[in-house]
Amino acid sequence: MEALKIIEQDGRYIWVAHPATTNPGGVGFSPISFSTEDAAKADWDIYLRSPGDGKGRTLRTREQIETLLRVAAETSPECNGASLPSPQWQKEDASGCNWYVDMDTGDPVKCLKYLESAIIGLQAAYNLIDKVA
Template sequence: MLRKTRTASQLQDEVRRRIERAPEVVEDGVKIRVPRPQMQEPDASGCNWTMKNFGNAIGFDRTVDEALKAVQKEYNLSEDTKDLNSLFGDPKG
C-alpha cells in the first residue's frame, strides 16, 4: 500500500486525535502529550518517521503504540522543507 504524505503537524494531529478517541483515554480523561514526528531512514515497511517520548502516557503504552503504528502504516512524513528563515514559509527571492 502506498502511503499518503503529510506534514509533521498533520501527523502529530492525527496521532493525537486517535489517542484521544481511545475509550480508555476518554474514560480516564487523561491528556497525553504527543511529540513532533522525527524523520528517519525508511524502515522495513517503508515508514520514514517515528515519535518518541509521549508525555503523561504511563499506563497507556498499548493505546499510544497502536495509534502510532496505525498512522505510520497510512502516512509518510513530507520531505518538503520551507525556507526556515521566513516566518511564513515564503519562497526565496
C-alpha cells in the same frame, strides 16, 4: 458510485474511499477513528489534497500526523491532558516508513502504550512530507 463513505463504529467515525479515489497504492480508509462525522470528512479532504510517495503511503506534514495522534488519544482516559511527543523523521525503515514516535518518552508513558496500535496504523498509511529532524 460514491467516492467516500463515512461509517460509524462504536460512536466514532471512519472514512472509507472508493479505490479510484485513493492515492496509488495508498490506504482506502482512515487508520484512526474520529469523534464526529464532520471530523472524518475533514480528514478525508486533507487526504485527497495530499500527494502520494510513490511507494504506497500518503505524505502528511508533521502537524497533520500530530493532530491524528491527538485524535486517537481522545479515546483513552490515560491520555487525558497528556503531552504527546512529535513524530520524528528517520531514514525509511524496512517497511518504508520515514517517521517514528519515541514510545519511552512523553506524558504519560501509559498513553503512548495505549496509542501503539494507532501509531502502527498511521505509520503504515502515511510518511512525513517534511524531513525536519
